[in-house]
Amino acid sequence: MTPYMDPVLFIAAEAGDIYPFESYQTRLDQLLTPDENTILHVYLGNQSREPEFTDFVDKILERCPPLLLQANKRGETPLHLAARYGHSNAVKVLIDRAKALPVDPESGVTEAKKMLRMTNEEQDTALHEAARNRRGHVVDILTKEDPEFSYSANVHGETPIYIAASIGLLMWSRMGLLMWIEERGEVVDGILGNCILVDYGGPHGRTALHAASAEGDECRILCSSLEN
Secondary structure (H helix, E strand, C coil), rough: CCEEECCCHHHHHHHHHHHHHHHHCCCCCHHCHHHHHHHHHHCCCEEEEECCCHHHHHHHHHHHHHCCCCCCCCCCCHHHHHHHCHHHHHHHHHHHHHCCCCCCCCCCCCCCHHHHHHCCCCCCCHHHHHCCCCCEEEHHHHHCCCCCCCCCCCCCCCCCCHHHHHCCCCCCHHHHHHHHHHHHHHHHHHHHCCCCCCCCCCCCCEEHHHHHHHCHHHHHHHHHHHCC
């Protein structure tokens, strides 16, 4: 039975301190929390803002490549967390690391595309996570890397474009509202502008256009984009 991650190592991972792991003798992919989060999950999920540098991610993956695709109990890979929290620099590093891996000889699909298409227990890909959290820069990166893939609905019947169009208003000040509309517009434009095949579906027979229209006048730009 694998012991849970030592609190000292958890704190180091949280802070992005590489030093304790450089001399660690056991395989780093065996360091897990009760939720089976690896040190990369811990690091990416505990950054209040996007890290300026990606040294920690780079060095950890250099020491233990399997961490790149290792999922936690919820089926989330490090890419899911990087997309959720808008860590675009880390997203690029994870994708570059995956690109360096050999292509699957049977399917011909690159490991980078496999990673982009991996789903968690809710059947969310990293793009679903980025859309839900209005991470426009991350959406742009993900969709440009795999433009021919049509992202299907999750277990709730939600496609990434539907999620982007249906998120309710969270900010009510005029400035906050304008920022929110701009952020959501970036997500919608990223998906529509980069993806060759877009699944517009949502739950109960609804589509992304239905969801955008329901938000009222603030969403007329989004509705126009979806109609075109």
